[in-house]
Amino acid sequence: LYKAYRAIPQPRPKYLENQPIRELMHRLSIVEYKDERTMQRYLSLVDDMLAADIPMTRSEWNSAMSFAGRYLRKIGDVQVETATQIWLRMEKEAGLSSSAATFSILFDVATKAGKFALADIVVKEMMQRGIEPNRHFRTNIIYCHGLKRDGAAVRKAYQDFVDAGEIIDTLVLNCVIASLINAGEPSAAEYIFEKMKTLGTENTTAAKIKGWKAQRHLGRVLDQAGRKLRKEPERRVVVQNVTPITPNLHTYRLLIKYHAHESGNIDRISELLDEMQQYGIHIHGSIFYQIIRGFSIHGGIRYSSWNKKRLDSFWEIFCQFVERDKETEQKHGDWISEEDRGCYLSASMVKTVLNAYLKVTGPENTRKMWQEIKEIWKPNEQDEEAVNTGLEYALG
Template sequence: MISSTTGLEAWFFSSLANASHCRKHSTRIPQHRKFFAPQKRNVSADGRLAYSAYIQRHQHTKTALEVAEEARIHPNTTREELMALVDQYDGPSFTDQLPLLELPNLHQPGDGPHLTVSDKEEDEWPPPHQAWPADPETKTKLALLDHALRDFSKEPEDIYKLYRELPAPRAPYLESKARHKLLRHLAVVERKDEQSMLRYFSVIDDMRSTAIPLTTSEWTSAISFAARYVNRSTEVEVEAALQMWREMEHVAGVKGNDATFNVLFDVACKAGKFTLAEMIYNEMEARGFKYNRFHHVSQIHFYGLKGNGDGARAAYKALVEAGEIVDTVVLNAMISALIQSHEANAAENVYERMKRAHLANKDSRLPPRDYKSRREINLTLLKLAKTAKKNPTKLQEFRQKSIIAPDLHTYRILVNYFAVRSGELDKVAKYLDEMKWFQIPLHGALFLSLLKGFALHGGIRYTHWTEDRLESVWKAFIQAIDGGEEDLYISKWIALWALRAFLKCSGKSRTVDVWEEMRQRWTPSEADMDFIMKTLRPLLDGEDMAEKRYDWLLGSL
């Protein structure tokens, strides 16, 4: 295992050197050989074996109507209007003098023949319509799976269960189109976690065991699962992603595309490996890939993670000038980057302009709540930007149709910052109130941020984070749980922070009562129970806040 940043970067550099060796233009067939993490279900041993080859870790204010009355701006269709959504400081900035990550020269000489993956049906392996012969029972199961694959709204878990009904090794019984549909269903999930990762890798393992190759997009999805199945990426995920990328290019003989490198860049950034991230984009440059909206948004995140607000602004400017379409996703990235750069006021300004721009545009729509619909919009914007680059007269029309209203992710970013980091309960209340104007229901992540806020900022004098307000939040959460609200459930994290909040604000007796309320609605796994008790035991053995309160200025009283 690689144990340092230098080691990872050296490994990556070595891989690039190997990648530059010329290869014949042919595909090599591999040889046989809701914010809270949900309660983990038992996963088959096959799935765990599939993944073990790659990974070593488990792991109040004005109303909206008043704002609309004050709004005097037009739909954001011009470069100037789009730039006005984000504060741009006057005077020269060092980020205006330097290119972002050395923007690529797209006309560099090639490094030798590039391996490509053909999309032609006749180049499929095994050939199209070729599959293992099936007995009548298996044919019935294949028919059920084929019918389910025609409906992209089907849950991945339901699709996977139908696939697992096939006799081992399963994959060869599927024709090529069915295999690609299956992996696409399993790859498109709202949030990558251990369960969704193991599902995907189980199918990959079946294909590897019978020498069925993967397409570039399927390899990229596998790398994405290896890197993003945990909430916080670390060096382990970076190593796993690079290892899989090396297998993709040097064992399977499939060259990565722009999406592959964006996944590698993303995990390197999130793990804090910024030098490695720049090396990845430099390799993308050397291969002549053009930037698209995903790369520009990734750069905004890159500078946000580095705490560089000017860099994030320059990345946003580059996105606009490249003819990409600004929407809620782009502006959410800017809000997050500015907050991480300790520019909360600038982030709030972006949010306020999003509201005004949405309310001023009579044709503006709200972002869809369904994650698959959001994904389709992202892909559509990518295609529209490509069209506009060929026909610039279309760009203003496309930009006018983009959605820039705040969505759930906007409020998650803002509420988490003002509840957890700055402790400004009045601003949290403002955002929760304004969510109603955009028809956004409360989400478990917002309750988690609130409970964290009480745990961190409550239990002292002269605070807005009082015991009574905590009781109001908890009552609302329990009522929502009992009412079966979507995207709300008890997890180990919400249980942990709820207990911490009540220990801090109300004392041990009330905390025990809250625990009983949770246990009536939630049966934690043994691992979750062990995690919670190990974390809380020192606090339960300590002082009781009902008997001793702390004052931030005068000390204990």
């Protein structure tokens, strides 16, 4: 779609009627994960719109802010500045006032960049304008307090979320778990996790949500339902009862990452992995990425549970999943969503595996592992060069 648009001569938007250009902007704004490629794609369209002097809607400006501020996993000063400049341009030049969604984006970007004073300014500005926080904003506030390492404030923000009449789902509870882990309260996070399993088992009427698009749609539906049913608790309970709150892939990934990177409790990781298979939860390659990365952190120490035997075991299980998912990857790898992908070999995964073996078993065995992996993986020239470079650097 974007290639077809780029084939139009400049000024491109002038050759399109209003409806197609709005649909194009909407389509390009909806992505599973924001990255540099999707950011540049969307912002190039924004540049074309501005150059052609075609007004943008508030929603389109919000999408531009979101891409500019969130295209990197680690948000820094540049992303905060760019998102802020787009916001100022929207209000001052385009003459559009901000919505709750606008402030939610600005707050999220400021928070994840660690600029808590700026985040407070965003909240004050929003309150002064009399704009009610939306569901996403309230969720961001929970996460913000986790980054501040304030467990009590996480609990209060969650209670405020409930008291505001918002509807709880798995995504919100995952946010609470992540926030409690960030706040240094993993036991409390595990408690929430166990409650999710119990309540999920008891609630047999909950809808089944599969895929990132369905999750995105659910979030929008719950935001609208929460606002409409603020003063109708009985109807809100009906909606709450059919809203999924069971642990999903993201829930397990949060806990596995914590135990792999911080606690070092490898037995708990094995339990969680077994649970995922028991409950039929889709196992994504990122689960094994986090586990194997744990060997680089905790391995190489005498009497550590993070030893060669356990590493070999996890690597073998991962390879079995790779074999299981091979057909799907070959047939649909180019268009299947990232969340729906299974386990597959990539340069980043192989580098993580080799770093783990280097830490646990030493250089000689690591080189041998690389030769074995190449036989299985059959990497292209670019991937092989990337792994070779990383390995030589690690070997010193």
